[in-house]
Amino acid sequence: MALIVQKYGGSSIPSLDRIKTVARRIAAAHHAGHAVVVVMSAMGGATDQLLTDAQNIAAAPPPRELDALLATGEQASNALTAMALNALGAEACSFTGWQAGILTSHTHGSADIIDVHPYRVRNALDRGVIPLVAGYQGLIHGGADVTTLGRRGSDTTAVALAAALKADACEIYTDVSGVYTADPKVVPEARPLACLTHQHMREMAAGGAKVLALSSVEYAQKHGVTLHVRSSYDHCPGTIVSDEFFDVTYEQQSPTVIAITHNPHTIEITLPGRPEPAMPLHATASAVGRSTPRSYPAHTGHGNIPYDEYTATASLIGSGLCTHPETLATLRRTLTRAGIPFTPVTLTNTRITLMCPPPYLADTVRALHKAFLTQTPQPPVPRHNGQLTLQP
Template identity: 55%
Template sequence: MALIVQKYGGSSVGSIDRIRNVARRLIETQQNGNRVVAVISAMSGVTDKLIGLAHEMTEHPSDAELDVLLATGEQQSVALLCMAIDDMGYKAMSFTGAQAGISTYGSHTRGRIMNIEPSGVLRALDEGNIVVCAGFQGVSHDGGRIHTLGRGGSDLSAIAMAAAVKADLCQIYTDVDGVYTCDPRVVKEARKIPVLCYEEMLEMASSGSKVMQARSVEFAKKFGVVFEVRNSMNNNSGTIVQEENPAMESLAVRGVSIERNQARVTVSGITAPVAYTAIILSALAKAEINIDMIVANVAHDGVARQSFTMNMNDLGAAQAALQKVLPQLGDKARLETESGLAKLSVVGVGMRSNSGVAATVFQSLADAGICTGMIATSEIRISTTVDAADIEKAARVVHAAFRLDRVSA
């Protein structure tokens, strides 16, 4: 008898009919001889409505009370789903994050999972229940306060629960059939990838793929949780994410990701000592701003320049944080910003053993008349910025250059 964790996102439970559809899937999984734990998001649109209510009440709602409010979205979903299962004649038991034993730390609205004590969940399974847990939430280990887990929190809840109960498989149900070689809305020839390794999925998540958040993949890799991304609206097989195997290196590139709404910040005229990088990055870290590509150079006259990219939504906060430390960087230090950028990335573990990937990327873009900007690489990823207006064309060009539409992924 296998133990399977299934996560359903907001679109999968976005209406009463869809909740009933999920109930039938869970019952079918149990009838096939499995024990089942479901992790559920709020119904689509509910979280935004709750945030709207909070801002109608006050311009600056408390993060702690916002957590209490937002957690009710998932609690609504799990209660309705259990009612649907019960109405179909099967046993189900709902759990809030706290009841499921999810202990958290960190700040409100950005909680982090510390550990999960799953005895209550396992006991409910032993009693023959389909267990239905609220995603996106836990309870602080040091004060018993509700924490929400931020963007992608329900995926993380599911992966963490799968690790805690030692599940045989974690299935992430969403509104797409799996992970594709590129966004099919951008590249119509994109193909579903049957199997990815954790490293590839992590790089794709970090470079713009919206299927899963990077921290969920990191958690799965750390604890060896095999998971499948699949569509809740059909029975098609999805994409399995697991440990790397040698066959995965047969292709140099496995996917192309794009990320829009990028901005570049440049600090120029730096005459401070060598510690200037630490000053800049510490200021951004204190403001809880994640940066991506970094380029630094020092001219012959000893004046340094450092550029980095980030999400456009963080640009204002980054400027405010850096203005405070400009005096520490020298009298000539100043900020320059550029918006209207996007990031293109190619990913594949086969890059380790296949040469010429970078040359193919940049030659194909040059042949298409697309100018590139900042560049960043890892062992299995190459990323570059392009003008936002060119990003879809760039994705199609690079996807075709590696023949991702013609070969089995």
């Protein structure tokens, strides 16, 4: 049987009833003979509430204390899920991130995972116990302080554990049935994608797709971890993210667009002495705060630079996009006919990103999806060298 890491996001566990439902899914995999390691996010809305509590106490909470507070959200859902599993007759044991051996950099609030020593997790597996690990957190490498990994950091926790344990797959459970050709909330006719390469998923995450954290995809690509994005609300097959594909040729005679992504909260930066926006220095609004006056963080290497305005971006994701000029020509023609103002800002073979005013973003995404993914035949679906799913 397989060794599977399962991660459950906050949208999968907004209530105690949903925790019980998730526990039944975990128990089913365990009783089927699989070795299962579980990574839990905080319950839906819990982290936001903790942030609100902290800001009601202090306008600028000390980063160390804020991490100590925010880490408790995942610990609570983790322990509750372990209780639910034990009540189902599946022996389980909860671990904090540091008890599971997650070691990080020193940056509070956005730490990177440096190393993983999952001794206690392995020991639990050897005893037939289901280990549950609180996501989003770790311990400073060589230190004794708790850190958090940034929003949606539980994805990265799961991938890092899967790499360290040499798991057969890492299942990311959310509230959508896989990765789609666009956000179904914006484009109702968006289609689920059966398979993606790490590179394509990385480009989608960088372009604004929220289904997987960018850092988790980068970690998976670096360590060769197969990801399986699934819904915790149904048993649809979901989306496999892996480079172990065949029947796929990326040096194609024509460009292939596989998805349209968008980011509604981007900030346009202009460097001193440069009249045009500094496109590589776009940042999400959450990175700098959503109220003025604020400045672009000094870690860009350009010091505290005031930003100009909030804007939005949409991206074409695919292969051979810049090799074939008709891709950009179709993009320009589509948006010009729709009366949508835009500026291309990123042009690579795997991603074309454009900037547009926020009120036009939804229309931009819908127009591009119709032009590239509705009126044209679908690209051939890659096949995976293995099972698309390890369990029903």
